[in-house]
Amino acid sequence: MSERPIDALDRAKGKKVLVKLKNSQEVTGTLRALDLHLNLWLEDVEIQGKETKKKFRIILIRGDNILYASPV
Amino acid sequence: MSERPIDALDRAKGKKVLVKLKNSQEVTGTLRALDLHLNLWLEDVEIQGKETKKKFRIILIRGDNILYASPV
Amino acid sequence: MSERPIDALDRAKGKKVLVKLKNSQEVTGTLRALDLHLNLWLEDVEIQGKETKKKFRIILIRGDNILYASPV
Amino acid sequence: MSERPIDALDRAKGKKVLVKLKNSQEVTGTLRALDLHLNLWLEDVEIQGKETKKKFRIILIRGDNILYASPV
Amino acid sequence: MSERPIDALDRAKGKKVLVKLKNSQEVTGTLRALDLHLNLWLEDVEIQGKETKKKFRIILIRGDNILYASPV
Amino acid sequence: MSERPIDALDRAKGKKVLVKLKNSQEVTGTLRALDLHLNLWLEDVEIQGKETKKKFRIILIRGDNILYASPV
Amino acid sequence: MSERPIDALDRAKGKKVLVKLKNSQEVTGTLRALDLHLNLWLEDVEIQGKETKKKFRIILIRGDNILYASPV
Numbered sequence: 304m305s306e307r308p309i310d311a312l313d314r315a316k317g318k319k320v321l322v323k324l325k326n327s328q329e330v331t332g333t334l335r336a337l338d339l340h341l342n343l344w345l346e347d348v349e350i351q352g353k354e355t356k357k358k359f360r361i362i363l364i365r366g367d368n369i370l371y372a373s374p375v
Numbered sequence: 376m377s378e379r380p381i382d383a384l385d386r387a388k389g390k391k392v393l394v395k396l397k398n399s400q401e402v403t404g405t406l407r408a409l410d411l412h413l414n415l416w417l418e419d420v421e422i423q424g425k426e427t428k429k430k431f432r433i434i435l436i437r438g439d440n441i442l443y444a445s446p447v
Numbered sequence: 448m449s450e451r452p453i454d455a456l457d458r459a460k461g462k463k464v465l466v467k468l469k470n471s472q473e474v475t476g477t478l479r480a481l482d483l484h485l486n487l488w489l490e491d492v493e494i495q496g497k498e499t500k501k502k503f504r505i506i507l508i509r510g511d512n513i514l515y516a517s518p519v
Numbered sequence: 520m521s522e523r524p525i526d527a528l529d530r531a532k533g534k535k536v537l538v539k540l541k542n543s544q545e546v547t548g549t550l551r552a553l554d555l556h557l558n559l560w561l562e563d564v565e566i567q568g569k570e571t572k573k574k575f576r577i578i579l580i581r582g583d584n585i586l587y588a589s590p591v
Numbered sequence: 592m593s594e595r596p597i598d599a600l601d602r603a604k605g606k607k608v609l610v611k612l613k614n615s616q617e618v619t620g621t622l623r624a625l626d627l628h629l630n631l632w633l634e635d636v637e638i639q640g641k642e643t644k645k646k647f648r649i650i651l652i653r654g655d656n657i658l659y660a661s662p663v
Numbered sequence: 664m665s666e667r668p669i670d671a672l673d674r675a676k677g678k679k680v681l682v683k684l685k686n687s688q689e690v691t692g693t694l695r696a697l698d699l700h701l702n703l704w705l706e707d708v709e710i711q712g713k714e715t716k717k718k719f720r721i722i723l724i725r726g727d728n729i730l731y732a733s734p735v
Numbered sequence: 736m737s738e739r740p741i742d743a744l745d746r747a748k749g750k751k752v753l754v755k756l757k758n759s760q761e762v763t764g765t766l767r768a769l770d771l772h773l774n775l776w777l778e779d780v781e782i783q784g785k786e787t788k789k790k791f792r793i794i795l796i797r798g799d800n801i802l803y804a805s806p807v
Binding site: 540542546551552553554558559560564566575576577578579580581583584 | 593594595596597598599600613629654655657658659660661662
Binding site: 470479 | 527585
């Protein structure tokens with residue numbers, strides 16, 4: 304069966320990913336689950352803004368905020 | 376069955392969550408209900424803006440305003 | 448049956464609600480009807496802008512303008 | 520049967536309504552037809568901008584431009 | 592059968608219409624075809640911007656750009 | 664059968680079209696394929712920005728960027 | 736069968752493509768998979784911003800960020 308774009312991330316489950324948001328913030332964390340809207344469940348997360356860094360144990364990112372995502 | 380991203384929040388029902396809005400405000404409250412659009416029913420809520428803080432007993436956040444959400 | 452986020456407002460039918468719009472205006476009124484898009488039929492309405500206040504007997508708010516809503 | 524938000528306007532068919540647009544212009548006219556997207560067919564219309572006023576015999580407003588509407 | 596908002600334009604097929612775009616440009620032309628998204632096929636078209644005027648024999652306007660349309 | 668707006672472009676397959684983007688850039692090229700979202704496959708393309716001109720052998724424009732399109 | 740716009744890219748699988756984003760960044764990489772939303776799985780990627788260049792082994796671009804794409 305032909306590969307889907309989402310498989311690029313699906314194969315990274317349990318591994319670290321970098322997520323670039325449309326607002327230009329960068330999120331890194333371990334990918335636990337994802338769906339076709341690109342909603343992402345991440346764990347052990349860092350969010351890097353222009354001057355701030357935040358840490359979370361668990362976050363759910365709403366997919367429509369995402370520019371691109373990359374397995375690290 | 377495979378986990379869905381929304382389960383990251385679904386498991387936090389009855390517990391405190393932090394919700395980051397696209398307009399950069401932060402909302403904290405106890406999660407009572409959620410759906411696949413990320414519409415959220417929160418209770419005992421605080422909304423923190425740049426210079427203002429508001430409190431509500433109950434709010435319904437329209438899901439399309441949400442950047443990410445995190446169990447606290 | 449499990450609760451839906453919209454029920455937070457549905458229970459407020461016939462009562463006063465506060466609606467925060469994405470453009471930061473605040474609307475208060477008595478909730479008469481709502482749907483899953485968060486389209487709202489309000490009565491005895493006040494809309495508070497930065498420097499203006501308007502009153503309406505009846506308004507229909509298009510749901511996509513809403514940030515959050517709260518029973519008062 | 521339970522009322523729908525759209526009924527707030529549907530009952531105003533043949534009567535004058537005020538429509539507030541997201542771009543902050545105000546449109547007044549007689550409501551001839553509407554649908555669930557809030558597309559509106561208005562007649563004998565005035566559109567009030569910051570410094571301009573325009574008149575039309577008939578207009579169709581695309582619903583996604585609407586902030587709220589009110590029977591006058 | 593009840594009228595639909597789109598009928599306000601549908602009756603103007605073969606006649607001149609004015610189309611106001613969300614970017615505030617004004618388009619005039621003869622309406623040849625339309626659909627429920629408000630995609631419009633216009634002929635003998637003029638597009639009036641703030642300082643420019645353009646003419647086209649035929650254009651297809653993507654409906655999501657439209658603020659309102661009016662038979663002239 | 665009644666004409667659809669998309670037919671205005673469909674008849675221009677194999678011919679040169681001008682595409683105006685929402686970001687105000689102008690694209691010209693030979694239309695090879697199109698769909699109902701107005702996704703366009705163009706060949707021998709020029710993209711004219713405010714101060715830049717780019718050429719491509721083949722491009723696919725995502726339809727939601729399009730303001731209007733015109734057979735040249 | 737008639738060609739679809741997406742075929743312009745589909746034929747470039749395994750080859751280098753240039754992707755122009757709505758935020759004006761340019762992405763180049765080898766196309767591995769795509770879908771009808773224009774979600775793209777790219778490999779050996781460079782993202783060129785105004786003053787920055789980033790490299791990734793694998794990225795998934797969310798299709799709604801794309802202005803156009805071109806086989807190089």
